[in-house]
Amino acid sequence: MIRFLLKGLLRDRSRSFFPILIVSAGVALTVILYSYFNGVEIDAIRNYAVFATGHVKAMSRAYAEQAELIPNDLALLGVDSLMQDLETNYPQVRWTGRIRFGGLLDIPDENNETRIQGPVTGLAVDLFSVDTPEIDFLGLHRSLVQGKLPQSPGEVLIAEEYAGQLGLSAGSRVTLVSATMNGSLALENFLIAGTVRFGMAAMDRSAMIADIGDIRLALDMEDAAGEILGFFSDEIYKDEDAMAIAAEFNQAAPTDDEFAPVMYALSEQSDLRGMLQQTDSVIGMINGVFIAVMAMVLWNAGLMGTIRRYGEIGVRLAMGENKGSVYRSLILEALMIGFVGSLLGTAIGLGFAYLLQSKGIDAAGMMKSSNVMMSNVLRARITAGSFFVGFLPGLLAILLGTGLSGLSVYKRQTSQLFKELEV
Amino acid sequence: MADDNCIQTRDLVKDYSLGQQRVRALNHVTLNFVCGEFCGVVGPSGSGKTTLLNIMGSLDSPTSGRAIVLDRDIASLTHKEAAQLRNHHFGFIFQTFNLLPVYSVFENVEFPLLLLGYPASERKKMVLEALEWVKLTDKEKARPNQLSGGESQRVAVARAIVKKPKIVFADEPTANLDAQNSRHILNIMQSLNRQLQTTFIFSTHDEKVIQFLRRVVTLEDGRVTDDRVIENSGSES
Ligand SMILES: Nc1ncnc2c1ncn2[C@@H]1O[C@H](COP(=O)(O)OP(=O)(O)OP(=O)(O)O)[C@@H](O)[C@H]1O
């Protein structure tokens, strides 16, 4: 019987072509949008982790409370031994200390007088250890625009865009004006080794990347770090694991010492969790709308198809097929169409998603003033989910559509189906 | 010839409602058909022939009265039971052939056997045999739109008789055929009637068909006005 239905479907184009077209169009769109949101989400998580939150991050309790003010006077002390503890207790995580700092860049003219000044947001990371993971984490090689990466103390990187504004280039000398851990004035000269572009407005606006050793010296932060970031060694964020590590660590931490370290998972920091939930519900909504629209179109197509097939249905009833079996065969046909349509739509969708993954959409304009850690070029990301998301809506839509339109088989008297075939 | 009762109707009434009006299509029809009959229901258009055949064929149910077909009371059957009855024991032939357009001649004839769940090898044997009866073995791969009217109706005959049903209902089977094709079809049906003891019940107002019948029931305005056995018909019993 299935063979019989299949033959009918293959030979009667109008029975299969239009529904397949609708299903595959809907499924393709679902796959594309899913992959796109996926890409944005993965990109956002990665950026947040790399530039701000790590997969987990330890700070002093007091620092954590006002983290956005970068209160370096509340930074962690005794960082060397703390890092050693972390490495022994959580070997699946790579730990790295960082200092964020703010201040002014003072750029001298040829007479060593101030030519121009600008605010700067700094990130001090381990640039010079032999096994430092930071160069990779931050993608410094990839982001380098001119010059080279810092090779020796006193050399820094500066955002290309910002360098342009201040008239700086590789080889320029700048003075960082900031505050030490104790609140006194800090002045330190740096040589710009190169400029970088991260492709992310929040970082490209006024950022400086320096070695943590240099900044410890400049800001009087011996054996101190504002934050210690931890990254899973496979570089993939796993929320449950991160939460578990943070919880375990915090359990052991004294609760009465505001300088004692506390740990947070990525999702506990920033507004990322809300954003992730939002994308999930947007995807859900889009799916719902697609299912409803597709089902409605397919319902209509199904109605016309059934009317066109009253003759066939009448004959089949006359030959002793019962209504239930005719109805089931319509549903079965729908399932086959839905499956083929979903398959086709998924293939088409993956094709476009792949294009979006390799080319991306340039959203630089949208990101100009954004503080969100989102790349300027938004790329789709094909994951295992991309292969499956389309099937449920595809099959559901055609099942709904056919299920509703096929009810007319039940509503009609058998002999009435006949009258319609006698004309 | 077996003369056990095949179909009995008692005071069969069928009313249709047309808006406010009620149309009485069958008015107390009482008839008896024995198995193996080759019988026609004739009468002017609108006299109730199709309605009568549809009820006896379990495609429709009567408003009142009874129709007992192969010992089953049509009015009391569920949809499923009626479908079962048609599936196992009835064949239908229509004025407009009603072949399934997307399927080949072979597949059209095969369909009732699929419903009955015959295995493929047996189906093939039975379909070829049925096509042999209607002399269409050379067209088994053709599609309905590649057939003439006469050939199409022969396929419909093959489809109706392939499962060797007890009764074949044929509603104006020759109305769309020319004289020669009509005769051809009737010859085939007549020989099947003889060889397989299949009961044939026609509705018709075609003189050519009437010549072949061994019994003619006349309906007028939903009533039986005449019921006679024709001694000197085209068949000898
Ligand atoms: N579904 C229906 N609704 C209302 N009236 C109907 C319906 N079907 C049949 N009738 C009426 O019942 C009467 C008998 O119809 P039927 O189709 O049985 O006639 P017939 O003898 O087969 O006619 P014909 O020779 O033209 O095929 C007619 O008056 C017809 O108008």
Ligand SMILES: [Mg+2]
């Ligand atoms: Mg009629």
